[in-house]
Amino acid sequence: MIEDKNPQRTTLGALGEFGLIEHLTKDVEINQPTTIKGIGDDAAVLDFKDKKIVVSTDLLIEGVHFDLAYMPLKHLGYKAVVVNVSDICAMNATATQITVSIAVSNRFPVEALEELYDGIRTAAKVYNVDIVGGDTTSSQKGMIISITAIGEADEEDITYRVGAGSTDLLVVTGDIGAAYMGLQVLEREKQVFQVNPDNQPDLDAYTYLIERQLKPEARKDIKLLLKALEIKPTSMIDISDGLSSEIMHLCKQSNVGCNLYEDKLPLDPQFMNVCEEFNIDSTTVAINGGEDYELLFTVRMEDFDKIKGNPNFSVIGHMTQESEGIHLVTRANTKIPLKARGWNALSTDEDQE
Numbered sequence: 029m030i031e032d033k034n035p036q037r038t039t040l041g042a043l044g045e046f047g048l049i050e051h052l053t054k055d056v057e058i059n060q061p062t063t064i065k066g067i068g069d070d071a072a073v074l075d076f077k078d079k080k081i082v083v084s085t086d087l088l089i090e091g092v093h094f095d096l097a098y099m100p101l102k103h104l105g106y107k108a109v110v111v112n113v114s115d116i117c118a119m120n121a122t123a124t125q126i127t128v129s130i131a132v133s134n135r136f137p138v139e140a141l142e143e144l145y146d147g148i149r150t151a152a153k154v155y156n157v158d159i160v161g162g163d164t165t166s167s168q169k170g171m172i173i174s175i176t177a178i179g180e181a182d183e184e185d186i187t188y189r190v191g192a193g194s195t196d197l198l199v200v201t202g203d204i205g206a207a208y209m210g211l212q213v214l215e216r217e218k219q220v221f222q223v224n225p226d227n228q229p230d231l232d233a234y235t236y237l238i239e240r241q242l243k244p245e246a247r248k249d250i251k252l253l254l255k256a257l258e259i260k261p262t263s264m265i266d267i268s269d270g271l272s273s274e275i276m277h278l279c280k281q282s283n284v285g286c287n288l289y290e291d292k293l294p295l296d297p298q299f300m301n302v303c304e305e306f307n308i309d310s311t312t313v314a315i316n317g318g319e320d321y322e323l324l325f326t327v328r329m330e331d332f333d334k335i336k337g338n339p340n341f342s343v344i345g346h347m348t349q350e351s352e353g354i355h356l357v358t359r360a361n362t363k364i365p366l367k368a369r370g371w372n373a374l375s376t377d378e379d380q381e
């Protein structure tokens with residue numbers, strides 16, 4: 029693991045907390061016009077003029093949200109930023125700044141944190157967000173990362189979970205389920221590695237799935253796409269826990285029901301193949317697997333022509349009156365009540381909510 033791969037190690041104690049922060053943030057650039065003051069004072073100063081501000085925060089804990097046995101630190105840093113930017117995208121807003129706080133035990137050398145920060149900086153560049161603050165401190169055990177993302181939007185563009193109408197169409201971006209199967213592949217390889225460390229895994233057949241798990245992307249392009257198509261979604265959420273639980277959130281907050289169609293779910297061919305290999309039902313994974321970081325939203329029926337045939341969007345269902353409930357309509361045309369099961373629940377078979 030990390031210790032073995034790093035021939036050159038600098039202990040955290042050698043730099044001290046302030047030295048470490050300075051060391052990690054010395055190359056941080058400021059690109060956003062809304063950033064007046066970034067790192068280097070007691071607080072950052074931002075100026076958004078007449079825009080509305082959206083703020084979202086996430087906590088990632090080693091052993092709970094990530095496993096360093098197969099998650100390279102650079103990817104972890106990248107993903108930590110992406111999951112936060114995704115929440116800003118889910119408000120139909122544009123991410124502009126992040127703060128990054130990290131707690132680590134002294135089993136991590138400075139070089140490991142450099143790698144983590146490298147991923148954070150790369151994502152900040154890709155998503156054009158300024159790193160404007162944060163904290164580093166020690167933990168007794170393991171690594172904890174907390175990122176807060178700040179974004180901006182015009183008031184009329186902001187999209188909430190509440191707002192879906194009972195005749196609206198349900199739309200998802202990209203494809204779903206791949207990140208969960210990527211995790212299954214990585215877990216399997218980890219077990220093989222534990223039995224036989226000399227075994228070099230051949231992961232060619234799983235590249236897309238593994239990338240979706242280790243290096244997901246937030247759909248910051250969707251806000252622009254929808255604007256260009258002159259569509260304002262009536263409600264929106266990002267898919268972090270899984271399609272079914274996100275549908276439940278939209279329905280609950282908007283007081284509507286939903287029919288989700290099994291044959292409309294957008295699934296990647298590699299995903300289908302690997303579900304078969306693992307002998308797992310692809311629909312179950314597609315609706316319960318999480319971490320895809322795609323966007324799920326509703327649009328008015330009149331907007332159907334604007335998104336029809338667009339490769340970025342799949343219409344997967346429609347909203348109904350609340351009294352009709354929330355259902356999956358199977359290929360055989362039977363209606364099954366949809367349950368909100370987070371992706372963690374797949375293995376335990378228990379409701380998470």
Ligand SMILES: [Mg+2]
Nearest residue numbers: 115118266268
């Ligand atoms: Mg979210």
